[in-house]
Amino acid sequence: MKSLICEKCGSNDFFEKNSYRICKYCNTKYVLDADDAKPKSSSISLNNDIKMLLQKCRDDPANARRYANLILDIDSDNEEAKRYL
Numbered sequence: 001m002k003s004l005i006c007e008k009c010g011s012n013d014f015f016e017k018n019s020y021r022i023c024k025y026c027n028t029k030y031v032l033d034a035d036d037a038k039p040k041s042s043s044i045s046l047n048n049d050i051k052m053l054l055q056k057c058r059d060d061p062a063n064a065r066r067y068a069n070l071i072l073d074i075d076s077d078n079e080e081a082k083r084y085l
């Protein structure tokens, strides 16, 4: 956990409740910088993987089928990948 200093009283004593970090001394609430952005970014990176694999299908037709299968592992409904099977 990152150490945090209360902006109001300078204390670094906090407790966590729900998704807040609360100063034990003055009760100032801070939103935890949660990792809740992670699921989103991982789906973006999957989309990037798919794009990259589709590009490989185009660049390397001899192995396109293999790349297409990898794409379909990630996204079994990918129409573009199905064309390479």
Ligand SMILES: [Zn+2]
Pocket (backbone or CB within 6 Å): 006, 007, 008, 009, 010, 011, 023, 024, 025, 026, 027, 028
């Ligand atoms: Zn405080």
